[in-house]
Each structure stands twice: as structure tokens, then as C-alpha cells.
Amino acid sequence: MASALILGEVSSLGATQQTLELLTAARSLLVDGDTIAAAFTGSPGLSTPNVPADSIYLIEHDALGESDSATFDAATDSLTALATEIRPDIILSSRSDAGSVIAPRLAMRLDAAFARDCTSIERNDDAITVTRPVYGGNANARFKLNGPGPHVIMLRPGAYEPEAPSDDSPEPIRFDPIAHIRESQSELLRTVQEAQEGVRLEDAEVVISGGRGLGGPEPFRQLEELASILGGAVGASRAACDAGWIDHSQQVGLTGKSVSPRLYLTFGISGASQHMAGCSSARNIVAVNTDADASIFGDARFGVVGDWKNVLPALISAVRDIS
Numbered sequence: 168m169a170s171a172l173i174l175g176e177v178s179s180l181g182a183t184q185q186t187l188e189l190l191t192a193a194r195s196l197l198v199d200g201d202t203i204a205a206a207f208t209g210s211p212g213l214s215t216p217n218v219p220a221d222s223i224y225l226i227e228h229d230a231l232g233e234s235d236s237a238t239f240d241a242a243t244d245s246l247t248a249l250a251t252e253i254r255p256d257i258i259l260s261s262r263s264d265a266g267s268v269i270a271p272r273l274a275m276r277l278d279a280a281f282a283r284d285c286t287s288i289e290r291n292d293d294a295i296t297v298t299r300p301v302y303g304g305n306a307n308a309r310f311k312l313n314g315p316g317p318h319v320i321m322l323r324p325g326a327y328e329p330e331a332p333s334d335d336s337p338e339p340i341r342f343d344p345i346a347h348i349r350e351s352q353s354e355l356l357r358t359v360q361e362a363q364e365g366v367r368l369e370d371a372e373v374v375i376s377g378g379r380g381l382g383g384p385e386p387f388r389q390l391e392e393l394a395s396i397l398g399g400a401v402g403a404s405r406a407a408c409d410a411g412w413i414d415h416s417q418q419v420g421l422t423g424k425s426v427s428p429r430l431y432l433t434f435g436i437s438g439a440s441q442h443m444a445g446c447s448s449a450r451n452i453v454a455v456n457t458d459a460d461a462s463i464f465g466d467a468r469f470g471v472v473g474d475w476k477n478v479l480p481a482l483i484s485a486v487r488d489i490s
């Protein structure tokens with residue numbers, strides 16, 4: 168018998184998409200009799216998230232309400248105490264802002280094996296093997312996690328389909344963190360709020376990205392128009408961001424964001440390995456580029472050798488007609 172603990176996160180709409188993806192991943196590892204617990208941290212008044220777990224732990228405290236380093240310290244303290252008490256075999260976290268900070272610290276505190284940015288997990292008998300992209304997404308490596316556990320595994324967003332939210336969540340168990348929260352080792356100096364309009368790049372099912380081949384900032388308005396028709400988000404290569412055509416918060420790649428949409432549509436992007444590192448787990452890549460030898464065509468499922476100036480307006484018009 169095995170048990171999994173999910174480090175859940177909530178937004179104003181309930182459990183995040185990434186939390187529901189963790190549930191799918193956990194369920195794929197478990198057999199009859201195994202259990203899934205989900206833990207959520209937040210300030211007092213946290214509503215019970217709508218997740219189909221066997222048990223739900225709510226950890227509420229004033230120190231857990233923000234999304235800053237002191238909060239992550241307090242969450243690490245609380246979750247370490249919870250994991251020590253309930254002793255899960257596997258702990259799953261998403262590669263969110265909070266998960267990226269908390270999961271490795273939790274692994275260190277629990278003296279547990281840790282694997283980051285995984286795209287799949289397998290369990291054979293009691294051995295856990297994870298797959299994660301390496302060398303900027305150019306190869307996949309498989310790692311076997313040794314030892315009895317717990318194993319802490321951080322999953323790349325979009326690696327699994329999300330489970331459906333549940334209307335019938337179990338009665339939450341309240342875990343009191345007060346005895347466990349230590350004085351924070353960090354001091355918050357400044358907060359910069361990222362402007363957010365429409366769907367978040369990391370959550371988008373459709374991402375339309377532009378590169379240096381667009382030649383300036385104006386064509387990004389057309390990418391935004393297409394993204395809004397398709398309910399998607401706009402991304403960019405680093406070259407386009409460095410040129411000041413679009414904000415760096417929209418950069419996809421090794422030093423930008425990782426996205427895993429169903430459709431990743433690019434215009435004027437060459438497909439450098441550092442860019443592909445951020446989109447290699449997209450289900451379908453479609454590229455528009457004037458150079459038939461551009462390396463992005465090696466990754467693309469469909470490609471158009473052509474000028475974006477001809478293809479993009481025609482595509483917008485065609486998509487408008489059918490939507």
C-alpha cells in the first residue's frame with residue numbers, strides 16, 4: 168500500500184489546473200488501497216478546494232497568505248511537519264512559483280530524493296522512475312529514485328491531463344501549523360506585480376509566439392488578435408524580447424517560461440535549442456518561417472515556408488470565419 172501527498176494550490180476559481188494535473192499523475196501511480204492526500208496552505212478562511220482526493224489538509228495561518236519568500240518559508244515549515252506526521256511515499260508538486268521554491272526545500276528537510284521538471288512518472292513494483300528533459304530539451308533522461316521514500320517529484324505544468332474537479336470533496340482536516348513555523352530566514356524587499364490580461368501564458372492551451380523575423384513590435388498586435396480569437400496567450404523568443412518588442416515576462420525558453428499547450432504556433436522564430444527548451448512539451452508545434460532550413464521545422468508537426476505578412480492575416484481571417 169502506498170500513499171501520495173499533493174502540494175495543492177488554489178486561485179479564486181478553486182484548485183488550480185496544475186493541482187488537478189498532479190492528481191492525474193498520482194492516480195497513475197497508485198493501485199487499489201493506495202491513497203491520495205492533498206494539502207493546501209493559505210491565510211485563515213481558506214475554502215475547501217474542489218479536488219477528488221481521499222483526504223484534504225487545510226493549513227491556515229496569517230504567515231501563509233502571500234506569494235513571497237517569507238510565505239514560502241512558512242509553507243515549507245508547515246508541510247515538512249505534515250509530511251513527517253502522515254508519512255507519504257510520494258510527494259508531488261507543480262513547477263509553479265511556490266512549488267519551485269518549496270519542493271526542493273521540503274525534500275532536503277525530509278532527507279528525500281528529489282526530481283524536478285518531470286514530464287512523466289512510472290512505478291514498477293515499488294521503484295519510481297521519472298523522465299525529465301535535459302540539455303535544453305534536446306533529450307529526455309530517465310532517473311530511478313532510490314531508497315524507500317518519501318520521493319519528492321516536481322512536475323512540469325501540462326505534462327498530465329487535469330482530473331475533473333470534484334463536487335464531493337472529503338471534509339477537510341485542519342492541520343495547525345503554529346508550532347512548526349519558524350522565524351523566516353528571508354526579508355521581502357520589493358514586490359513587482361506582473362500585469363495579467365487574459366489567460367496566463369503557462370496555463371494557455373494555445374500559445375502564439377513571435378520572433379525576430381516579425382521585424383518589430385507592431386506584428387505582436389496581430390498575434391494578440393489571433394490569440395484572443397483562439398482563447399490563447401502570446402509568447403516570444405528572447406530575440407524579440409531583447410529588442411524591446413514585447414515584455415520579457417512573455418519570453419519562452421531556457422531563460423524564460425516553459426509552456427505545454429495543445430498548439431504552439433510560431434511566426435519568425437528560428438527554433439534555437441534555448442527557445443525549444445521552453446516549448447518542447449507542446450502537443451503540436453506549427454511554424455511559419457521564410458527559411459525552409461530553419462531548425463524549427465525539425466520540431467514542428469506542421470510548417471509553412473512563407474512570409475508571416477502573408478500567412479498571419481489569412482490565418483486570422485480563416486479562424487474568424489470558423490469561430
Ligand SMILES: Cc1cc2nc3c(=O)[nH]c(=O)nc-3n(C[C@H](O)[C@H](O)[C@H](O)COP(=O)(O)OP(=O)(O)OC[C@H]3O[C@@H](n4cnc5c(N)ncnc54)[C@H](O)[C@@H]3O)c2cc1C
Nearest residue numbers: 378379380404405406420421422423435437441442457475
Ligand atoms: C544562455 C542562453 C539562454 C537563452 N535563452 C533563450 C530563451 O529562453 N528563449 C529564446 O527564445 N532564446 C534564448 N536564447 C537565444 C537563442 O539562442 C536565440 O538567439 C533566439 O531564440 C533567436 O530568436 P529568434 O528565433 O526570434 O531569432 P532568429 O534566430 O534571428 O530567427 C528569426 C527567424 O525568422 C525568420 N524570418 C525572417 N523574416 C521572416 C518573415 N518575414 N516571415 C517568417 N519568418 C521570417 C528567419 O528565417 C529566422 O529563422 C538564449 C541564448 C543563450 C546563449
